[in-house]
Amino acid sequence: MSESTQIEVMKQHLIDPEICIRCNSCEEACPIDAITHDANNYVVKPDVCMACQACLPVCPTGAIDNWIRVLAQEPYPIDEQFEWMSLPVEKTLPENAVEIPTGGRREGEQEALAAASTPDGGVVGELKPGDELIEGQPATTAGSSVPPWSAAHPYVNLYTHKNVAEATVAGNYRISADNAESDIHHIVLDFESLPFPVLEGQSIAVFPPGLDARGRPYYARQYSIASPRDGERPGYNNLSLTVKRVTSDYDGNPVAGVCSSYLCDLRRGDKVRVIGPLGATFLMPNLDRANLLMICTGTGAAPMRAMTERCRRLTKRSEFQGRLMLFFGARTQHELPYFGPLMGLPKGFIDINLALSREPDHPKRHVQDLIVERASDVLTLLQDPNTHIYVCGLKGMEHGTLAAMKNIVEASGQSWQELSAGLREQGRMHFETY
């Protein structure tokens, strides 16, 4: 066949809409904005994706690792991908077709991207933590794409959408005060004899029952685990979640969140369909001398509770000597999940800093303000190679938190660029925001 009539095929990078839980991690990780979404689906732009694979390790479900052979001139456009309920089956292609490299139509750019990827295919390294703040890049990329070296090995994706686990509700309690605006629940799920091993910092995804507006089953929503590895009740095969009922959308319009409403209304004995465990990097060090610097807002308290409770149980057995420092933001103390139990923890065990933004008769404070107020203690922790940083909660807290740490480090005459690069490379700085 002459070159002019040669038929080219390529592997098109696609997201499986049945498995995707719409967590947005891939869109944040893609260095060239090849991923976008609408109300239905997350999709990959065929003319932009360079197949660098930086999005693969951040996907908690594996939904993004799909490469279907298509005619190079006829990739599936994103408008079509937005409408999909499931992945298309690969079409039969001409036998004499020549396969071209994915994204190979722009080879120079592909090389540049490959250079920007971390060796493990992780989040691209060309974004420098300090620069991200200035250039408005997603702050999440400042976090580690690897776990702490001492972390226990997690099990991930034991249960998937094809192999869903069933848990029984063992308890569901409102943990925000009766007069608080936020309706936050502590929900205990029991797996009985079903193997569901988890570590602090992992999450699960829950399928709400029912169908969406297009008549397809709702996709699963992700929730951080709030209990330590040995269970909400030690020695039992259960875990807890901290769920806030969504009552308005991001623009403030009233809306009843599908999955959060379902979870908050569950009763003891109800069955819940779950996939997971999810997450292999937001893990705590497994070391008795580790320090944890924990920064959270709202339900971002869930993994912090899991880690704190793990350390508390270890301390009781004299198996932990590290320092815990917590910065916790909420509008009022009534809206702080776990306020009572948190205040009951010994001062020598955990250094608690509450940033309340709407507490009457109190100055308005956000977590970043408190971090700056505690600059010298934060600096001591940041300089200690045994310190690990965890940030969880509202997306908006990422930049402020990073900026506060950057200011503290630079005010001491040190390079934030160097320090934060080390933290990231050593799996010691983790973000989980939503």
Ligand SMILES: Cc1cc2nc3c(=O)[nH]c(=O)nc-3n(C[C@H](O)[C@H](O)[C@H](O)COP(=O)(O)OP(=O)(O)OC[C@H]3O[C@@H](n4cnc5c(N)ncnc54)[C@H](O)[C@@H]3O)c2cc1C
């Ligand atoms: C890694 C990860 C961990 C998470 N951990 C937790 C957790 O521990 N506890 C918890 O409560 N949630 C957690 N979430 C958020 C959770 O997955 C759901 O997004 C949330 O419960 C809303 O789902 P829904 O079905 O109720 O709302 P939907 O029906 O999906 O959304 C309803 C409307 O509200 C908007 N919306 C969605 N979420 C929010 C929000 N948080 N605030 C304001 N508007 C919103 C949507 O854009 C939509 O317009 C986590 C998310 C991720 C990615």
Ligand code: SF4
């Ligand atoms: S493979 Fe690379 S370019 Fe393509 S969507 Fe993933 S991160 Fe973006």
Ligand code: SF4
């Ligand atoms: S589940 Fe995977 S494919 Fe879906 S939005 Fe999250 S990272 Fe992207």
